[in-house]
Amino acid sequence: MPEKEEITKLICIMCPMGCELKVLHKGKDVLKVEGNGCPLGIKFAKEELTNPKRVIITTVQVEGGLYPLVPVRSEKPVPKSVFFKILEELRKVKVKAPLKFHQVVLKNAMNTGVNIITTRALPKA
Amino acid sequence: MREKAIDVAIIGSGPAGMAAAISAKQAGAEDVLLIDREIEEGGILNQCIHNGFGTQIFRKDLTGPEYVHFFAEKVMASNVKVWNDTMVLELTPEREIYAISPERGMVKIKARSVVLAMGCRERPRGAINIPGDRPSGVYTAGTVQRLINIEGYMPGERFVILGSGDIGMIMARRVTLEGGRVERVVEILPYLSGLRRNYSQCIVDYNIPLQLSHTVVRINGRKHLESVTIAKVDEKRKPIAGTEETIPADTLILSVGLIPENELSKQAGVLIDPLTGGPYVDESMQTNIPGIFAAGNVVHVYDLVDWVSKAGELAGRSAGKYAVKHKEESRRKIRLLPGKNVHHIVPQFFDPLSLEEGEQKIQFRVTKPFETTVKVSMIGNNNKKVKERILRYARPSEMIEINIPQSIIGSLSRVKTLSIDVEEVKNA
Numbered sequence A: 001m002p003e004k005e006e007i008t009k010l011i012c013i014m015c016p017m018g019c020e021l022k023v024l025h026k027g028k029d030v031l032k033v034e035g036n037g038c039p040l041g042i043k044f045a046k047e048e049l050t051n052p053k054r055v056i057i058t059t060v061q062v063e064g065g066l067y068p069l070v071p072v073r074s075e076k077p078v079p080k081s082v083f084f085k086i087l088e089e090l091r092k093v094k095v096k097a098p099l100k101f102h103q104v105v106l107k108n109a110m111n112t113g114v115n116i117i118t119t120r121a122l123p124k125a
Numbered sequence B: 001m002r003e004k005a006i007d008v009a010i011i012g013s014g015p016a017g018m019a020a021a022i023s024a025k026q027a028g029a030e031d032v033l034l035i036d037r038e039i040e041e042g043g044i045l046n047q048c049i050h051n052g053f054g055t056q057i058f059r060k061d062l063t064g065p066e067y068v069h070f071f072a073e074k075v076m077a078s079n080v081k082v083w084n085d086t087m088v089l090e091l092t093p094e095r096e097i098y099a100i101s102p103e104r105g106m107v108k109i110k111a112r113s114v115v116l117a118m119g120c121r122e123r124p125r126g127a128i129n130i131p132g133d134r135p136s137g138v139y140t141a142g143t144v145q146r147l148i149n150i151e152g153y154m155p156g157e158r159f160v161i162l163g164s165g166d167i168g169m170i171m172a173r174r175v176t177l178e179g180g181r182v183e184r185v186v187e188i189l190p191y192l193s194g195l196r197r198n199y200s201q202c203i204v205d206y207n208i209p210l211q212l213s214h215t216v217v218r219i220n221g222r223k224h225l226e227s228v229t230i231a232k233v234d235e236k237r238k239p240i241a242g243t244e245e246t247i248p249a250d251t252l253i254l255s256v257g258l259i260p261e262n263e264l265s266k267q268a269g270v271l272i273d274p275l276t277g278g279p280y281v282d283e284s285m286q287t288n289i290p291g292i293f294a295a296g297n298v299v300h301v302y303d304l305v306d307w308v309s310k311a312g313e314l315a316g317r318s319a320g321k322y323a324v325k326h327k328e329e330s331r332r333k334i335r336l337l338p339g340k341n342v343h344h345i346v347p348q349f350f351d352p353l354s355l356e357e358g359e360q361k362i363q364f365r366v367t368k369p370f371e372t373t374v375k376v377s378m379i380g381n382n383n384k385k386v387k388e389r390i391l392r393y394a395r396p397s398e399m400i401e402i403n404i405p406q407s408i409i410g411s412l413s414r415v416k417t418l419s420i421d422v423e424e425v426k427n428a
């Protein structure tokens, strides 16, 4: 069955402008994007309709650190489909202080090829 | 009490203070001191672990701690002195700072210029006046952010959030990611008060129910919060009777605005604009008190930290230049010259800025005896008389001491020499 053309409204999250995008698409094929303030908006619309991704941001537990937690992020956005599974994994991670800035705490999270890294250095308590 | 003299003192090491410290150095100030009561520099950004920072300055989407990291590296590289764990208790109009820390005890810091970068604090429940019980379980968004992100403590399970500003929406997502349930985000205005981007990635992404034109009208619970009653509001933001809904919840997060933190500024006589809650500033970010500058959320509340850093840079540059000029001024010595009927004067030179500390004394002898009333005049090379004093007599055998009062400091700004004349008063 051939897919119909439809319009989906999205808010681009690539920068604080938050452009409201009007995306004309046929299934997952993007035909036209309106409202984007820059080319990143088109990239975002295409990805959002095929394989939406988000940066993971959370904390993981630390042993013997200045604080009991260290903030972490995914190096790159990861598919939404594995987002919560990675979060689950991260709940189990416990790292030892001292930690370096951008130190990997979880390698190749859920086989996405993306590492989870610290976003600050954390000295020992 | 220990005393310390420096060129530029910056109070608060958030993004505004860090940027100010770096640019004060670049402007030529030698001794720059960055003071903060927290144990690390970075200010509120240390607890803002989400991304969205630095898209303008770094052209990258950084988290709060990453933004701090890059700035803190620059601070280190610029040889700025950093005093953490140091609380500033008082600031005087003469730019004296009283600060206390476990390491140094109480210290008096005399600065040639000061940058106020104390940021802002959150509006507490009292400021918005919600009726009802006073149970535990009611927090400001910043407090919950600190509990969850730094201390690793989840304050509850079922949350209601009042306020759709960025902090409110970001906390809605954060609580959800930590396994909490956000029952409702309520916003009194008919539109969102934060960025659309945050609405999309914090609210829509997690199917969090958000209601505009609604507010919290009652807080219920004896010891601990049990529920929150909300209601729809009319155009005048007054709750409409009959629209109440009671939502079971154990935690209410208030995200209802920020107020610039200006207790110290007021002590120093800095005038506050009632419209911003921050000091009145000129184009160089100088307040009404000469040598006291201000930047960041202490001036007015910014949405993006990049702007805060830019404001800090400007204030720091201005404060740096001011300190350099002040220092040059302090190297300027005024020559004291014996004038009419004066044999010699000690000291021969004097630093006009020493008057900031208090009055100064000078001594001289006359060339011949006067047994009648004489007038001592102190005259600048610009022919302006800055002081006059009457003496009943003057004899070479008796050294005469007079003071240079603090009040004349303003009239000495371009003076290179001051001569002292002693003359008989004719019709005394």
Ligand SMILES: Cc1cc2nc3c(=O)[nH]c(=O)nc-3n(C[C@H](O)[C@H](O)[C@H](O)COP(=O)(O)OP(=O)(O)OC[C@H]3O[C@@H](n4cnc5c(N)ncnc54)[C@H](O)[C@@H]3O)c2cc1C
Pocket (backbone or CB within 6 Å): B011, B012, B013, B014, B015, B016, B017, B035, B036, B037, B038, B042, B043, B044, B045, B048, B050, B052, B053, B086, B087, B088, B089, B117, B118, B119, B120, B121, B122, B141, B142, B145, B166, B167, B170, B258, B261, B264, B295, B296, B297, B298, B302, B303, B304, B305, B306, B308
């Ligand atoms: C809870 C919260 C969340 C926020 N989230 C975001 C966000 O997601 N994105 C964004 O762009 N902006 C956000 N902001 C705003 C952002 O934090 C500010 O724009 C920026 O951090 C302000 O920088 P600042 O340097 O002016 O103040 P701050 O970062 O607040 O720094 C002020 C510093 O001064 C110190 N200080 C105050 N008084 C004294 C004293 N008497 N003695 C010694 N030290 C003192 C404090 O300890 C603090 O470290 C948030 C603000 C808050 C309050």
Ligand code: SF4
Pocket (backbone or CB within 6 Å): A012, A013, A014, A015, A016, A017, A018, A019, A035, A036, A037, A038, A039, A040, A041, A042, A044
């Ligand atoms: S389209 Fe470009 S300008 Fe608009 S929000 Fe996306 S990245 Fe920003």
